[in-house]
Amino acid sequence: xxxxxxxxxxxxxxxxxxxxxxxxxxxxxxxxxxxxxxxxxxxxxxxxxxxxxxxxxxxxxxxxxxxxxxxxxxxxxxxxxxxxxxxxxxxxxxxxxxxxxxxxxxxxxxxxxxxxxxxxxxxxxxxxxxxxxxxxx
Numbered sequence: 489x490x491x492x493x494x495x496x497x498x499x500x501x502x503x504x505x506x507x508x509x510x511x512x513x514x515x516x517x518x519x520x521x522x523x524x525x526x527x528x529x530x531x532x533x534x535x536x537x538x539x540x541x542x543x544x545x546x547x548x549x550x551x552x553x554x555x556x557x558x559x560x561x562x563x564x565x566x567x568x569x570x571x572x573x574x575x576x577x578x579x580x581x582x583x584x585x586x587x588x589x590x591x592x593x594x595x596x597x598x599x600x601x602x603x604x605x606x607x608x609x610x611x612x613x614x615x616x617x618x619x620x621x622x623x624x625x
Contacts, residue, residue: 500619
């Protein structure tokens with residue numbers, strides 16, 4: 489039996505959330521930029537219970553997420569069928585500095601869609617993961 493929230497959306501388990509995140513190509517990271525909320529689309533990969541994002545070392549995203557609590561969201565919707573899902577994670581972001589971890593993540597991280605060098609890795613260790621799914625009635 490699946491649990492429904494007060495809006496009638498199916499509440500996803502953590503395992504379902506991780507499975508859905510593992511197949512999503514694009515997500516959104518939510519962080520604070522000059523005391524205001526900011527959202528940026530990013531390519532990412534799931535690595536265990538962490539989200540790995542590749543960016544440039546001097547980017548606003550790299551600076552804003554150092555040791556910060558951030559939110560991460562990915563989703564998929566079918567407008568015609570009115571179905572879809574959304575997963576949100578909250579956790580602390582960290583810049584990867586260890587050369588061995590950088591080498592490991594460079595094999596894993598997705599190719600960047602944006603132009604320019606992307607040799608800086610941000611890892612979001614997901615502490616809270618929630619998800620909802622809307623299905624045809």
